[in-house]
Amino acid sequence: MIAVRVNGRHVTVEEGATLLDAARAAGVHIPTLCHHPGLPAHAACRMCLVEVSGEHDPQPACRTQARDGARVETDTDALQAFRRADAQWLLARHPNDCMRCEIDGACQLQTLVRENQWEDLWPKIPAGTVDAEDVLSKDHTSPSIWRDLSKCIECGLCADVCGESVQEQFVIGFAGRGFDRRPVTVFDAPLRETSCISCGQCTLVCPVGALIEAPHWHEVLQTLGAHRRVSVVQVAPATRVAISEEFGLTPGTVSTRRLINALRQLGFDYVFDTNFAADLTIMEEGSELLARLEAGTGLPLFTSCCPGWVNWVELNRPDLLPHLSTTKSPQQMHGAIAKRSGFVRSLGADFAEGRAEPYVVSVMPCTAKKDEARRPGQSGDVDHVLTTRELARMIRSRGIPFAALSDDGQFDSPLGESTGAAQIFGASGGVMEAMVRTAAHLKGADHDLPLEWEALRGVGQGIKTATIPGVGTVAVCNGIASAQHMLEGEGWRSAYVAVEVMACVGGCLGGGGEPKSMDPHILRKRAAAIYAVDADAPRRRSYENGDVQALYASELQSPNSPAAHRLLHTCYAP
Ligand code: HC1
Numbered sequence: 394m395i396a397v398r399v400n401g402r403h404v405t406v407e408e409g410a411t412l413l414d415a416a417r418a419a420g421v422h423i424p425t426l427c428h429h430p431g432l433p434a435h436a437a438c439r440m441c442l443v444e445v446s447g448e449h450d451p452q453p454a455c456r457t458q459a460r461d462g463a464r465v466e467t468d469t470d471a472l473q474a475f476r477r478a479d480a481q482w483l484l485a486r487h488p489n490d491c492m493r494c495e496i497d498g499a500c501q502l503q504t505l506v507r508e509n510q511w512e513d514l515w516p517k518i519p520a521g522t523v524d525a526e527d528v529l530s531k532d533h534t535s536p537s538i539w540r541d542l543s544k545c546i547e548c549g550l551c552a553d554v555c556g557e558s559v560q561e562q563f564v565i566g567f568a569g570r571g572f573d574r575r576p577v578t579v580f581d582a583p584l585r586e587t588s589c590i591s592c593g594q595c596t597l598v599c600p601v602g603a604l605i606e607a608p609h610w611h612e613v614l615q616t617l618g619a620h621r622r623v624s625v626v627q628v629a630p631a632t633r634v635a636i637s638e639e640f641g642l643t644p645g646t647v648s649t650r651r652l653i654n655a656l657r658q659l660g661f662d663y664v665f666d667t668n669f670a671a672d673l674t675i676m677e678e679g680s681e682l683l684a685r686l687e688a689g690t691g692l693p694l695f696t697s698c699c700p701g702w703v704n705w706v707e708l709n710r711p712d713l714l715p716h717l718s719t720t721k722s723p724q725q726m727h728g729a730i731a732k733r734s735g736f737v738r739s740l741g742a743d744f745a746e747g748r749a750e751p752y753v754v755s756v757m758p759c760t761a762k763k764d765e766a767r768r769p770g771q772s773g774d775v776d777h778v779l780t781t782r783e784l785a786r787m788i789r790s791r792g793i794p795f796a797a798l799s800d801d802g803q804f805d806s807p808l809g810e811s812t813g814a815a816q817i818f819g820a821s822g823g824v825m826e827a828m829v830r831t832a833a834h835l836k837g838a839d840h841d842l843p844l845e846w847e848a849l850r851g852v853g854q855g856i857k858t859a860t861i862p863g864v865g866t867v868a869v870c871n872g873i874a875s876a877q878h879m880l881e882g883e884g885w886r887s888a889y890v891a892v893e894v895m896a897c898v899g900g901c902l903g904g905g906g907e908p909k910s911m912d913p914h915i916l917r918k919r920a921a922a923i924y925a926v927d928a929d930a931p932r933r934r935s936y937e938n939g940d941v942q943a944l945y946a947s948e949l950q951s952p953n954s955p956a957a958h959r960l961l962h963t964c965y966a967p
């Protein structure tokens with residue numbers, strides 16, 4: 394262990410810890426803008442400079458290792474003056490429009506300015522002035538991600554996460570030097586013209602409003618306020634866990650029932666569960682796998698519920714399209730059923746023939762789901778997709794006291810019933826584990842099989858495999874980079890019968906639309922909550938879902954029937 398003194402307080406930290414770690418262990422706050430626990434430290438913003446005994450110049454706390462016996466000062470007059478000057482430099486280039494910024498209230502630069510009362514450093518912009526450069530700096534071409542370079546503080550986190558540190562997509566990199574240094578796409582093209590897969594990981598690490606999800610919550614609130622159409626909302630498995638963090642609840646708190654109450658207060662007429670459609674997805678995808686196994690074609694089957702992964706295949710490896718499951722994602726299935734099935738019309742007059750079709754909104758942990766909702770052949774199933782972060786903004790804007798809501802909401806029936814298998818969809822490996830539980834059953838091979846497949850669980854980047862008796866060996870690629878690495882060789886073609894790919898590390902619970910978190914263990918905490926919901930569920934296999942069985946009996950006949958294909962399947966375009 395290493396002993397350090399921070400502002401006179403003694404603290405011991407592990408070998409390799411930084412001065413920032415030591416300060417935090419001592420309860421001392423050091424401001425940072427470019428630091429993220431999951432990414433390399435570049436010390437680009439210089440906000441965390443501290444004075445260290447034995448060093449002539451101030452050192453960046455995020456990148457300097459703690460030395461045994463070092464004495465560190467974090468708040469001397471010289472450091473405070475430097476930070477103020479540093480902020481002045483940043484603000485001279487930053488638009489003064491917090492009122493109009495999507496992430497007003499959740500911006501690290503804004504927080505720094507407010508905490509230190511540095512508002513006077515912001516240059517005054519005459520009312521009504523629209524800077525031509527400001528307009529040019531905006532890129533709203535992607536259906537999922539908005540960029541505004543005028544707000545960029547050049548921390549480098551977006552390039553890191555999109556590049557070699559995590560996703561290995563290299564859509565964003567740095568160009569220019571000194572004052573002109575800025576993050577750009579290849580040839581400075583708008584995002585839509587790049588190979589961006591809409592995963593949104595860059596929006597998750599951006600400390601300001603330079604990269605955000607394409608915002609749709611304003612339109613949703615207006616539509617709900619007008620109340621002209623029957624409104625339906627569905628909630629993804631990962632959202633009900635992570636939304637708790639937006640309202641100060643302990644990470645890993647499951648807020649399903651509280652969330653249902655909040656959605657009703659926002660004005661939704663029906664609150665449904667995406668998990669219902671996840672069970673349905675498993676019935677279709679599991680049957681598809683068995684059909685391919687029997688025919689010996691299209692193997693391995695690749696899951697297709699992650700739109701970032703589907704985008705990647707279409708952009709980079711269209712030769713793999715025949716391997717993608719044609720089953721729609723749960724989001725799209727749920728929308729299709731809410732709008733077009735007799736099962737839902739039977740609910741009553743609200744859905745009777747002749748009325749405008751329901752207005753369908755989904756709440757997802759994912760930015761690429763916005764993109765998916767506009768895919769050819771599927772657009773219209775879902776009207777608007779909100780990220781978990783956007784939903785939190787809506788709840789705050791209407792003053793709903795989320796954390797204080799009673800934890801007793803109930804999903805509407807019949808699109809609200811689900812099993813534990815559907816809940817684990819939200820974690821990397823969950824779709825495959827859910828499919829194994831049902832595919833093994835459909836094959837009559839589940840009698841002695843365990844329900845839980847530990848080998849398929851875990852949030853660490855990489856590939857997980859398990860051999861399922863009677864089915865074959867299956868694989869899980871946790872993160873798009875893992876899939877890329879697997880596909881560089883040819884071994885996967887014969888090694889596996891099915892492969893799950895989730896573009897974000899951790900699966901949906903690490904999705905680009907989830908709350909921003911500086912907790913290095915956040916994925917583990919969210920995953921533990923998801924698996925706990927499954928363990929407590931009265932039914933844990935998708936084929937045990939009574940509403941799903943009723944839907945097949947009343948309308949869809951059987952998995953993969955022509956009726957099921959019309960509503961629940963899609964195709965892909967190279
Ligand atoms: Fe997901 Fe899915 S699990 S893709 O991660 O198949 O976004 O949570 O809703 O559609 O169910 C996301 C999560 C989600 C779909 C389901």
Ligand code: SF4
Pocket residue numbers: 538554555560562563564565588589590591592593594595596
């Ligand atoms: Fe890169 Fe994903 Fe951001 Fe696109 S959305 S720029 S692929 S990190």
